[in-house]
Amino acid sequence: MSNPWDDWDHVLKVDPDKELRDGETFEDVCRTGTDAIEIGGTLDVTAEKMTRVVDAAAEYDVPLYQEPSNPGVVIDSPALDGYLIPTVFNAGGPFWITGAHKEWVRIDDLDWSRTHTEAYIVLNPEASVAQLTEANCDLAADDVAAYAKVAERMFGQEIVYVEYSGMFGDPEKVAAAHDALDDATLFYGGGIHDYESANEMAAHSDVIVVGDLLHDEGVDAVRETVKGAKDA
Ligand SMILES: CC(C)=CCC/C(C)=C/CC/C(C)=C/CC/C(C)=C/COP(=O)(O)OP(=O)(O)O
Numbered sequence: 001m002s003n004p005w006d007d008w009d010h011v012l013k014v015d016p017d018k019e020l021r022d023g024e025t026f027e028d029v030c031r032t033g034t035d036a037i038e039i040g041g042t043l044d045v046t047a048e049k050m051t052r053v054v055d056a057a058a059e060y061d062v063p064l065y066q067e068p069s070n071p072g073v074v075i076d077s078p079a080l081d082g083y084l085i086p087t088v089f090n091a092g093g094p095f096w097i098t099g100a101h102k103e104w105v106r107i108d109d110l111d112w113s114r115t116h117t118e119a120y121i122v123l124n125p126e127a128s129v130a131q132l133t134e135a136n137c138d139l140a141a142d143d144v145a146a147y148a149k150v151a152e153r154m155f156g157q158e159i160v161y162v163e164y165s166g167m168f169g170d171p172e173k174v175a176a177a178h179d180a181l182d183d184a185t186l187f188y189g190g191g192i193h194d195y196e197s198a199n200e201m202a203a204h205s206d207v208i209v210v211g212d213l214l215h216d217e218g219v220d221a222v223r224e225t226v227k228g229a230k231d232a
């Protein structure tokens with residue numbers, strides 16, 4: 001079965017808790033050339049902030065996915081192409097692997113046809129996501145490769161996400177995850193800030209995810225990372 005992300009090279013992650021650069025609009029964001037927009041962040045996200053971003057991006061062509069950090073921020077909007085639900089394979093306990101998911105399924109009526117999971121391997125211990133989930137980030141390349149294989153082969157994950165949020169990762173570990181996968185799509189995110197860094201990580205993964213750059217530097221910088229991803 002084919003999935004939309006099979007054709008993606010670049011995803012732009014918009015954090016609803018962060019501002020765009022002065023003078024930039026969601027129209028500009030949607031016209032960066034990115035293949036899809038993921039809306040989410042670890043800290044201080046609310047359903048209201050999510051709704052604001054989804055509504056602002058709704059009228060443009062780019063696919064929109066919500067990436068909720070907990071069940072309370074999930075919103076129901078026809079503008080969303082779907083939900084990308086993290087599960088953190090190297091979390092310190094079960095809550096961020098299956099516990100939050102169990103609560104969500106218990107309290108909500110899910111639209112399963114638009115709900116997909118992302119098997120996160122979190123590797124920057126300074127990132128909010130690592131601290132929140134108490135992730136064990138002390139992993140060698142062969143550990144990362146093994147988690148990727150477990151995700152794909154034992155848990156049927158279609159997306160494996162090597163997450164270095166806030167720092168540029170170790171290309172050797174990203175490549176190890178990539179080599180370990182046969183069919184699953186490898187997302188890489190963290191510290192991509194220009195053409196070169198995008199081009200380098202795009203060579204070791206299937207899809208690169210760019211986050212803070214949008215909020216810190218703006219849409220022109222993001223456009224360079226799209227070029228870097230497409231050229232790889
Ligand atoms: C079951 C449901 C609906 C949700 C649970 C989903 C899980 C397991 C979330 C845990 C991991 C998490 C918080 C993912 C959010 C996406 C993410 C990693 C965003 C990037 O966050 P950072 O860049 O670290 O955070 P800030 O920018 O907010 O500091």
Ligand SMILES: O=P(O)(O)OC[C@@H](O)CO
Binds near residue numbers: 013163164191
């Ligand atoms: O913000 P950056 O460091 O670009 O990271 C992107 C994304 O992987 C965060 O979840």
Ligand SMILES: [Mg+2]
Binds near residue numbers: 041
């Ligand atoms: Mg962030």
